[in-house]
Amino acid sequence: AGGSTGSNRSWVSPDWLTSLSRSLSGGGGGDSRIPYADAKLDDVSDLLGGALFLPLFKWMLDYGPIYRLAAGPRNFVVVSDPAIAKHVLRNYGKYAKGLVSEVSEFLFGSGFAIAEGALWTVRRRAVTPSLHRKYLSVMVDKVFCRCAQRLVEKLQIHAMDGTAVNMEEKFSQLTLDVIGLSLFNYNFDSLASDSPVIEAVYTALKEAEARSTDILPYWKAKEAFMSHFNLFEIPRLSLLLSHAPLPILCKIIPRQIKAEKAVSIIRNTVEELIIKCKEIVEAECEQVEGEEYVNETDPSILRFLLASREEVTSIQLRDDLLSMLVAGHETTGSVLTWTIYLLNPNSDCSVVTSRTGIKPLLPLLIVPAKCLFVPEGIVMSCIPMACDPSSLKRARHEVDEVLQGRPPRYEDVKELKYLMRCIHESLRLYPHPPVLIRRAQSDDVLPGDYKINAGQDIMISVYNIHRSPKVWERAEEFFPERFSLEGPVPNETNTDFRFIPFSGGPRKCIGDQFALLEAIVALAIFLQHMKFELVADQKISMTTGATIHTTNVRVVYDDKSEENTAQSCSILEVTDMSLHPLDIVIV
């Protein structure tokens, strides 16, 4: 295997896997100047621990901004260079979503987040106008503020009785409530209760995550399964499998039965909402008037889309809304969690990655079952992270000065410049998703003159680009001031693809403005009402599904002022300043 040191060889050596993969995939079949990453045993454990982006980062330091990664019979070209990312993302016609569509099709159906070609063009064009400025300003007031206030009310209860709160969970509930109301005027009310629909949404999301990690993608249509493993090139096996009942496995495997049930609950709920909304729109002969039309009683995107009278089937509408539900939920929840983590008043904290189970992000390596076992809780590595207590002070001061104690309005957001830069900096350090996946539709030549064959899978590591010392100064530090407060809001265009949290090119996130507004409103309200800090002796880990998750970020009531510092970070402590600032609760 390319670049092998040979010193760490064992029967499970990834050298062996790389060689196998290379021979199965015909040696990569592409530009020989793109080196193969030589995965060591430790890297495999890292992959299995679930934080895929960490070995990808390490290999970038070893092999440079473009390298190849063996993935069983396939291989990925991993890109960590802004110019190459720009080329791939902007040339939409030449690069399709590939693996992403394969793992989420069971949920998205024909939704435009994974659709290709003419269908994508038509549906993206139909949905874009619904996210206009007036809609966003109504959302700030009617939905974002109200849901964030509800979260604070919930946290105040915990603050009073001193129980620990998992903040990632709370932010995830908040963003689910927000997206439900904004999309179809449906109140999941997940901050207050559990319901079969919420349960189903989480089950389906987990299934999409699990599918991206399945070594044996038995849930694929047979043709796709066989091409995944290049089985068409092995005639006897191909013949044998052509008689095997692969998709039937989905009917008998419990995980698949559960997923199928979850998807039908979600679909039925959305279909019912569409029917009800359609009846109202028909009865009122409602029609979108002007570019910034909003229905006062129901300002949802569903209402806008129905009133715009576009030719669209209910199924397509359902799948488009589901695309937005999934794409807009956990992403924003994770941004909120990581931003308060980065703003926490303890200095000198670190993110610890640990192996928490068998959870590779993608079917990267086919390894013997034995080597998949990784004991829980082994500390893998420590990434120093400068958490500057002055950032929190400055953000809180800005919130107090701009808002003077009242809830934020749409017009206030442009004045909350520093808080917005904190969110951008959080998105730089913890991008969601950390990698973007594409598949070349035809032969191509990348900047740097690297040749790519049709069918090549490409992984753009946003995490690598955002943390590369060649791209950013003080790349590993949380330093919101790097984005000038007086300069433009950073995006892919004005940073020349050095900052791409919302991707770039035609398939850039449609909900970027929505998400930034939602996040800043939630954080402003949180900072107005709550004090928090991380307490000692709990490891905060990173794991990944579609986003980079924390594990164990919790909030607990405590009297500590923000000036106090704990030795190391773990649980987040919250003090409800308006209630009992002097009580002490030990958890």
Ligand code: HEM
């Ligand atoms: C696509 C990030 C919030 C809807 C994307 C992509 C990224 C992204 C990176 C491109 C994926 C790719 O190129 O393969 C984020 C982040 C968010 C966020 C970091 C939160 C901070 C939202 C919200 C919505 C949304 C709130 C809906 C209101 C979508 C949709 C797509 C998309 C529908 C697919 C667009 C298409 O293919 O045409 N998002 N997103 N996202 N996002 Fe977001």
